[in-house]
Every structure is written in C-alpha cells, then in structure tokens.
Amino acid sequence: MADQKKMVEAITSMDEDFAKWYTDIVKKADLADYSSVRGCMIVRPYGCAIWENIQHILDTRFKELGHENVQMPMFIPESLLQKEKDHVEGFAPEVAWVTHGGEEKLTERLCVRPTSETLFCEHYAKIINSYRDLPKLYNQWCSVVRWEKTTRPFLRTCEFWWQEGHTMHETQQEAMEETERMLGVYAEFCENSLAIPVTKGRKTKKERFAGAEATYTIEAMMHDGKALQSGTSHYFGDGFSRAFGITFQGRDNKPQYPHQTSWGMSTRIIGAIIMTHGDNDGLVLPPAIAPVQVVVLPIAQHKEGVLEAARAVTERLRGVCRVKIDDSDNSAGWKFAEYEMKGVPLRLEMGPRDIAAGQCVVVRRDNREKTVVALDELEQRIPELLRAVHDGLYSKALANREARTWTAKTFDELKELAMEKTGFIKSMWCGGEACELRVKEEAGLTSRCMPFEQEHIGDTCPICGKPAVTSIIWGKAY
C-alpha cells in the first residue's frame, strides 16, 4: 500500500516560465532543497548521487594525468588573502568573515575560502625548493563560499561544491599547456559524459579570474539560448609566486619563480544538465552520470511469473548498467511519471505477454522511442540503447546551439539580434574594453569568450570600426 497517496504533480512548462520550470525540476526531481541559511542549498540524495558520479569520472581523469588530491583548511587569514592585490580586490567584497572562536574575539579575521589560491601558494612556498619538486599537480574537492546577493539552486549559491586544481610548473610553457590540457579535460567530459556541446575559448581581460593572466572557459548553451560558463582554467604566470615568495633552484642553480595554474568545475554543472536536456516532463539525464540508468517496471506484476522474471532481468543487468527495479504497489502511470521526472534514461517494461514472447519493451527518456528487445539480447542491447540516448541528447543540444547562433557584421545588426533573439552572437572585436562595455550597455550582452576556433567574419571591429584582432562570442549568461 506504500506511496498510494503519492502523486507526481505536473511542472510549469518551460515555454511559460523558464525560471519556474527550472526550480520546479530541482524540487520535484528531489535534487536540492532550500535551507534556513540564506543562499545555501541542501543537496538531496538524488542530486548528491549525480554529483558523486561527476566526481568519480573527473577524479579518475585527473589522477590519470598525474594529479593528487589534498585537503586545505576552509579558512584563510585576512592577511593571507591580501597578499595578491588583484585577487583580494576580486574576492574580498563577497566573503564570509569569521570573527569569533567560541567566546573569544579573534586577533585576525578569517574568511571562509571563496577559492584557495592563497592557501595553496603558502603551502607551495614551503614544499617547493628545487626544479626536482616540479611540477606540483594538486587538486581539492570541497565546498567554497561566496556571499552572493541573489541565488538559485546549483546555478548560484552562497556555498557550492567544486574541485579546484592548483598546479606549479618549472616553465611558462608547461603551465600554459596544463591550463589548456585541463580545459580540454572539461570539454571532453561535458561532451562525452554529459552530452553537452561546449565552445572552448579565452575570456576577455574584463571577464578574467581575479589575479589570472589568462582565463580559458567552456561555454554551453541552455535551452533558452542563455550561456552557462561550465568550467574555467586559469594561467597565473608567476604573479602569485612573487607575491608569496615561492622560488625554486633551477637547472642553472639560480633561484626562479614557478608558473601557476588553477582550474575548477562546480555543482553549477548540474544546472547545465537540467537546462540543456530537461523537458516539460522533468529531468533528462545523460547516461554516464545518471544514478539509475535503467528502471525495470514489471507490468501487471500480480500475475504469475512477472515479478520473478523482472527480478531476474534486473539481476542480469547489474553487470552492465546501474539498474533498479520498482516493484512497489504504485500504479504503472505513477511510475512512468516518477521516472520521467527523475530523468532515468531507459525504462524497461515487462508484462505477462512480453515474458511469454521472450521480450520486453525499452522506452528511451529522451525521445520516447520504444524498442522491443529479446530478453536474451539484453546485455548487448541496453548498452547500445544507453549510447543512443547519449548521442540523441548531444545532437539535440547541438542543434539548439546551432539554431541559436548568429553572426553580426555591424553594431546595429548586433543590437538588433540582441533585442530579438537569445543565443550566441558572433562578431569581430578590436580587443578594447570600451567596445566591450558598449556592447554591455547598448545590447545587454556580455562577452562569453574568444573561441579557440577563430572565424573570419570581417576585418574590423563592428563597434568602433578599428582593426579587429579576434572573433568573439556575445551572449546573455547565467
């Protein structure tokens, strides 16, 4: 009788109210909940299981590339945060300050880490002495805090979970290679594991990370045409090394400053999954990170042999995918709606007639396509169908991005597109911050990135008419 009274309520349609559609999914798919702490979310078991799958794939990849995990303190003394000028200017206005320990007032305030460059640098100053100690390839999984004014679950919360890689290298070239390599890891992860096509590029000076010499980004496009910065990788040069006095004895026996990178991906990416693949029936999960990849639903399960057959199939599938059987007393209609809401990639239905015919019906979450599969071919067909879901999701997302990407040759064209459409608008750019600010003020768009794959759209900057130095993508962003 369990759960008989449960109902899967419909969610707001995304065409009606995209923002409400988003938060409806977050709540009704049991991904996250609000807490009484302003701007902080509770990541619920289903959301946590998705994040753990993301962590597992990324962590394995980081380790394959030689990175090691560490745990730094969650606090940064105020004087330490202030050591690098640009960095403190960027972060000080949005940190949480600890002023008391127990009953005592602290002699120096501590901030809760908004990011950990300063802590890593202090440690590196102690443990790096020789070129033999390089590279240092460290990563940390943790949560960080930024005192945001307006928040939305996953997309922008005062506390969020992420990994932050912090590496030190002997030469500038090695550090720049690392910066690009890790951006590549993020891009590959988004495309191959999350079925999210991304554009790799460099941020403008204005959009760079505080203290970085170069920030690389992967930009994804959501259903509604808005951009979501999905992962970033920064090259710092030796600025922090100088500020923190990190030196090593080089191969020439002379003291040198090491070159630094950092790179991060956060729980924000779960927001990207929702807004790239979700539909009006709920979440749609890419198979690689779905906590349940296949849900087995026995149909007319009170009939003889159905439950046994469904359970046997579930057991067989444990070796090839993450599978779950729902043999509860809830109605088939309830179960269909529930697992659609949860975005389970494949639903496997088995009723008495299917079993008699030695088959079952597999329904794809992404396009509702039904496939009749012979029971003795399941181990082979399920992985194929999971790949098909992945490919289907990727193609659909790519098609959306292509349909929402435009090119502007003049500033008027750019402003007109910005008024009428939401998506990526490509143009040339002179590289000047004044033009970037005009686009922001007059078209309401920010620069997303200067893509690695450059296009020749023209010779001049459409805003000021001066010679162009790069092609650039403009958009509205989350």
Next chain:
Amino acid sequence: MADQKKMVEAITSMDEDFAKWYTDIVKKADLADYSSVRGCMIVRPYGCAIWENIQHILDTRFKELGHENVQMPMFIPESLLQKEKDHVEGFAPEVAWVTHGGEEKLTERLCVRPTSETLFCEHYAKIINSYRDLPKLYNQWCSVVRWEKTTRPFLRTCEFWWQEGHTMHETQQEAMEETERMLGVYAEFCENSLAIPVTKGRKTKKERFAGAEATYTIEAMMHDGKALQSGTSHYFGDGFSRAFGITFQGRDNKPQYPHQTSWGMSTRIIGAIIMTHGDNDGLVLPPAIAPVQVVVLPIAQHKEGVLEAARAVTERLRGVCRVKIDDSDNSAGWKFAEYEMKGVPLRLEMGPRDIAAGQCVVVRRDNREKTVVALDELEQRIPELLRAVHDGLYSKALANREARTWTAKTFDELKELAMEKTGFIKSMWCGGEACELRVKEEAGLTSRCMPFEQEHIGDTCPICGKPAVTSIIWGKAY
C-alpha cells in the same frame, strides 16, 4: 639524477618521546602539514589517499545498508543551534562564528557546523510526513570545525574531516538497532580493514554526546597504552524531534515523533593507525587502506634485463593490488628507508640473480620477514602476503592491548595501577557520577566505556562500595 640529494632522516624513537615520534611520522611520511590557520592542518597527498581509501570502504558499506549521501550547508544560524538545549550547551563554547558577509554585518550570527544534527532535523521536519517516509538513512562526508585550544594533526584539529550519519526511524527499537548496527560497522571496519582491535561499549552519562540518550563507542588502544575513541554512534530518542517539531502520521493515523540516531568516524582514525601500527622506522599501513600496497624495487637496475623484468612484474600485479615501481636513480638504501617511512606493506626486490632464478624477494614491512617468491606465482602469493601483514598487525596490536589490560577489585588497586601503568583498567561500577569523578580526580583516569561484553569482577563498586550495576573500563585517552 632526480632526488640524489634527498635523505630519509631518522625519526625520534617512540620510547624516547612518544608525542614527538608521532608528529615526526606525520611530517616525514608526508601525511599532513601545519597551515597558517591556527589549529587547522593541510592533509597532504599521501594522507589524503589514505583517507580516500577509508572513505571508499565505509561509503560502500553504508550504501549496502541503504544509506544515502546528502550535502548540508556548512553554516548553522545561531537560533537553529539553540533549538535543542543540551546540544547547544555542549557545542556553543567551541564554534567559529561568522558575523559578516562581504561588507555587511549579518542580522544573525552563523556558526560553522561543529556537527549537523540541527541542520538535518530542520530538513527532516520538512520531508518527513508519514510512516511511509521512514526510515530516512542519510549520511554526509564533510569537514566540521570545533575551536579546540590545543591541537595535534589528525588527533585533534580545529577543522577535521569525517562522515556523519543521521537517521530517523518509526520506532525506538529500530533506531536503537541502527545505533548498534553502525557501531558494528565501525568495529568491523577497524578490525578487518585497519587491523585495529576495538572494544565496543556504551559511554557513561558524563561522556555522552551533547543531546544524546545513549552514546556507543569503539575504543582502541595505542602503543603507549592510551585509549583512542575511534568511532561513536548515538541514540537520541525523540528529543530533537520534539525540539524541531518533526512528526509523522503513524500507522494508527496519529501524529508521532520519529526516533533518531547519528554516528561518525573522522580523520582521527589516521592518528589511530599511526599509533597502533607505526614503529621507529616510520608508518606501518594496514594493506586495505595503503595507497601503495606493494613497491617494486629493481636492484642493480642498470644491468641488462632488470628494469624490463621489474616493469613486467609491476604490470602483472596491477590486477591484484595497488602497486608502484620505483625505478628512480636513488640508492637502494634510500628507497628502503623511504618506503619503510611511508609504511608500504610489501617491498618486492628483484636483482639480476633473482631474475635468472625466476624469483624475487618480498619483504614484509611489519616484521621484516623475507620470502622468496617464484615469479610465476606472484598473482597468488602477493594477496596471501598482504593478508599475512594484516593478520600480523592485528595480532601484535591485540597482544599489546592484552598486555596492557588490568583488573582492579579495590579503589586502592585501581589508583596504584593508574600510577604505575598506562592501559585499560577494568573494574565494577555503581553507575554514579560521583564515583566517576573520584576516579578522574584521584586516579587521573576517565571512563572509556561500559563494554558490551560484560565481565563479573565483583558485586560492588570499588569506589563507593555500593552494589555494582556494570563493569567499566578506565584509561587515559587521546
């Protein structure tokens, strides 16, 4: 030429200065380092890898038992912390307070979680409505902060990493069963994975967790005879449920309060590993959690065929254990000392003569026993030898505990033992707090636990002479 100048320095002998021996291992085995944040440590890659192995084993076990992971905020509003009276009294004096977000003063102070009962309860009040929603079996991996005055890496730090399970149950009995079940999981983990024998028991009222009705503990004994509380499991009754207004509609359609547990194990356990198994050459790791279980050392590696053979063996062993080859230019002597310091359970040496004879030499870290192993039997023999190391460590630790456990029938005997020995002293007890306080004041011992395996040492409490209600273990504790 890498690392030629490196030296493995000797550490302080444990007989000379046990505390210094401990911190020497922490630093020289690269487990942790100090940071500029008072009382907070940096967990270095080797320490982190040990913690990840611990996490993996425990997390898998928790999930097998139906627990789900969540992530709660790291902050607790002051008013929320105050909802349960005993709890706030226990924790308020030792929390870190956030008073400012960016430039703004907060209207209500937030503490950095010292433990998360209050956050879980607030969430449970929202999501528990019916007996059908129970049990709720949640766990969280995170770091917590307690403003300790004196700190030592792993043993007591202001910030430490742990898991905290928080569960809600329909009946008192189910909750009490969960409390014992999870203590059993910890005990089994310590004995089967860490080779640390533990004593299961109940804490006295004085030593209970703030707000709990019962606290169960596993107590381990360190080399020096001191006790280390290695994991605890608490039964809360419905005290928090009442304070937080958590009710569910029972099977009888009436509102009821659910019964609660929490349980935790922390990075402290790494301190227990060091102090249970370590020796004067460094760390000794139980195989189940050793980041490297077997280190392959090619001897005279410049000679023809040695490196190739050692690398081939390493590749073969990847399927059966965590293996690493050290083919650096460091001397064999340096490598021996380095991997002894790091506590790698097995060292596999292969020189030209071994290879010619189709064999290698495997040396156990725990007792230096050398075994000649035929190369074609490695896949079978290495797992056997790893089990032998585990068993050897367990037996040695158990022997130490047995040699340092005494029984006191009179208070004089108890005080005399306390003066002369460090270890577990067993006696009967009346259950009165006055007697517990006298043992503390006059013998300098705290109660470790009332063991589940009760012993009949006498009929009366040796302190006051009143009828005894339980046997109890006294000791000095970390």
